[in-house]
Amino acid sequence: MTPHVHLADVTLDYPVLHQSSRKLTREILRLATGGQLDRSEPRKVTVRALERITTRLEVGDRVGLIGHNGSGKSTLLKLLAGIYAPTSGTVSREGVVGSLLDISLGMSPDATGRENIYLRGALQGLSRREITRLVPGIIEFSGLGDFIELPMRTYSSGMLLRLAFSISTVLSPDILLMDEWLAVGDEEFQAKAEARLHEVVSQTAILVIASHSASLIRNQCTRVIYLEHGRLIADGTPDDVLPMYFTNLE
Amino acid sequence: MTGTASLTAVPAPLRTLSAAWRVLALSFYLGWQDVRMMYRRSVLGQFWITLSMIVTFAAIATVFGFIFASPVIEYLPFLGCGLVFFNFLSVLLNEGTVAFIAAESFIRQLALEPIVYFLRTVWKTVFVLLHNLIALAVLFVFFPQDLSAATLLAVPGLVVAAVGMSGLALALAMLATRYRDVPQIVAAVVQVSFYLTPIVWLPEALPAPVRDVLLAWNPFTHMIGIIRDPLLGLPPSAPTWAAATGLAVVFVAAGAAAYLFKRRQLAFWV
Numbered sequence: 001m002t003p004h005v006h007l008a009d010v011t012l013d014y015p016v017l018h019q020s021s022r023k024l025t026r027e028i029l030r031l032a033t034g035g036q037l038d039r040s041e042p043r044k045v046t047v048r049a050l051e052r053i054t055t056r057l058e059v060g061d062r063v064g065l066i067g068h069n070g071s072g073k074s075t076l077l078k079l080l081a082g083i084y085a086p087t088s089g090t091v092s093r094e095g096v097v098g099s100l101l102d103i104s105l106g107m108s109p110d111a112t113g114r115e116n117i118y119l120r121g122a123l124q125g126l127s128r129r130e131i132t133r134l135v136p137g138i139i140e141f142s143g144l145g146d147f148i149e150l151p152m153r154t155y156s157s158g159m160l161l162r163l164a165f166s167i168s169t170v171l172s173p174d175i176l177l178m179d180e181w182l183a184v185g186d187e188e189f190q191a192k193a194e195a196r197l198h199e200v201v202s203q204t205a206i207l208v209i210a211s212h213s214a215s216l217i218r219n220q221c222t223r224v225i226y227l228e229h230g231r232l233i234a235d236g237t238p239d240d241v242l243p244m245y246f247t248n249l250e
Numbered sequence: 251m252t253g254t255a256s257l258t259a260v261p262a263p264l265r266t267l268s269a270a271w272r273v274l275a276l277s278f279y280l281g282w283q284d285v286r287m288m289y290r291r292s293v294l295g296q297f298w299i300t301l302s303m304i305v306t307f308a309a310i311a312t313v314f315g316f317i318f319a320s321p322v323i324e325y326l327p328f329l330g331c332g333l334v335f336f337n338f339l340s341v342l343l344n345e346g347t348v349a350f351i352a353a354e355s356f357i358r359q360l361a362l363e364p365i366v367y368f369l370r371t372v373w374k375t376v377f378v379l380l381h382n383l384i385a386l387a388v389l390f391v392f393f394p395q396d397l398s399a400a401t402l403l404a405v406p407g408l409v410v411a412a413v414g415m416s417g418l419a420l421a422l423a424m425l426a427t428r429y430r431d432v433p434q435i436v437a438a439v440v441q442v443s444f445y446l447t448p449i450v451w452l453p454e455a456l457p458a459p460v461r462d463v464l465l466a467w468n469p470f471t472h473m474i475g476i477i478r479d480p481l482l483g484l485p486p487s488a489p490t491w492a493a494a495t496g497l498a499v500v501f502v503a504a505g506a507a508a509y510l511f512k513r514r515q516l517a518f519w520v
Contacts, residue, residue, distance in 0.1 A: 014518060015515075015518050015519075017428075017519065022428070022429055022430040022431070023429060023430070023431045024425065024429035024431050024432055024435070025431055025435075027429065078358075078517075081361050082361035083357075083358065083359070083360070083361050083517050084517055084518075085514040085517075097361065099359075101359055102355070102359045105355060105356065105359050105360070106356065108283070108287055110287045110290040110291065111283070111287060111290075115283075119280075119283060122276055122279055122280070123276075123356075123360060123362070125272075128279075151290070
């Protein structure tokens with residue numbers, strides 16, 4: 001099967017759970033008294049994060065997501081990743097999805113660098129055998145040397161990010177999701193990381209990247225989706241769509 | 251990449267056996283890693299768990315030895331089993347209930363089937379139990395019991411109790427993620443249960459009418475009974491087994507139903 005993501009009429013409502021609606025005791029009291037005691041707040045508040053989105057992402061698509069904060073970019077990324085399910089409409093997805101959203105999630109400060117490679121690798125869906133095969137390459141790329149056998153809490157924040165980056169970018173997924181471009185480490189590592197990231201991006205079948213940078217999108221994307229208030233305002237080439245959002249393009 | 255190969259490629263992951271296997275293997279690995287990390291920076295490592303349980307036994311044996319003078323030989327194995335298995339089941343309930351809440355950042359960022367984080371907690375609790383079983387074995391060396399083929403009934407007993415309580419914990423975990431006062435309610439009930447369950451006191455010490463009501467309506471009594479009785483050389487009791495198995499079936503059904511119907515909401519609730 002060729003990788004793709006097809007969204008058909010997708011709407012996503014996000015329940016807003018305020019303090020009082022999170023108390024079971026209160027719900028029970030409400031039920032027991034038939035709602036007589038407490039009418040102060042509406043029962044259920046939802047926010048419409050995405051509204052009737054229909055689009056097809058196919059092999060070769062390099063999609064830039066643009067829009068103001070709260071326009072639904074992150075929600076759409078999470079929907080594409082399979083973290084959120086739509087309230088209505090359908091999502092059909094084929095292919096391995098990978099995201100570079102939080103690359104150090106799940107790593108343990110008391111575990112050694114090597115153990116963290118296994119930990120992080122497992123969370124990324126790799127089998128133990130696959131990870132073992134990839135370990136030498138990851139250690140080499142991270143440039144951590146003998147530090148790899150020490151607990152991660154002895155690392156500087158830069159070293160930690162270098163390790164996390166090296167693990168996260170070791171394989172190219174079919175569908176790659178990013179929230180802004182990833183830049184890590186000191187100057188020397190940054191150049192290396194930049195090259196690796198370009199390699200990963202070029203090998204992935206479908207790229208979706210949310211960004212506030214017009215130049216990034218111009219450099220990386222062949223297609224731009226413009227969201228506003230959860231609605232798809234425009235979907236087209238960067239030349240057509242970017243001027244609609246970025247009013248002062250150079 | 252934070253997605254996963256087979257789990258996101260399959261529309262409904264639990265439908266395929268291989269995906270279920272991956273969920274089990276991943277949660278097993280994460281749970282084991284959690285136990286190892288617990289005492290990483292100490293000399294004994296995770297065997298602190300074993301040692302602290304042995305110290306507890308020794309302390310109680312000393313104190314009660316002075317209070318009762320002789321019956322400690324009968325009492326201590328009873329108490330030891332009760333403590334170890336109540337500890338196991340209560341941690342399963344308490345930590346299982348907050349499993350999704352504790353995994354908030356994972357659930358928000360990874361497309362893994364969320365039950366991975368619940369099973370991670372279950373496995374971790376099982377690994378802690380295994381360390382406590384070593385302490386129990388030490389206790390049994392000093393206070394030998396009549397072991398026979400019937401002793402082996404403790405194994406299915408443990409499985410029924412563990413699976414049943416996990417089912418209840420899963421149902422509570424779903425509820426707790428939506429309603430944040432549930433963990434406190436569960437913790438309070440579990441704490442009270444410790445005193446209402448024959449662990450520290452022997453059932454014979456209570457007058458019959460009180461005892462029957464108290465024991466019959468307490469799930470912990472049955473769950474602990476089916477594990478402890480065989481270890482102490484007591485014959486299996488049909489009502490206890492029936493109650494424990496029945497409860498386990500109901501709990502697992504409740505947990506499975508809550509999870510299957512509401513698992514897609516978890517990412518919004520955490």
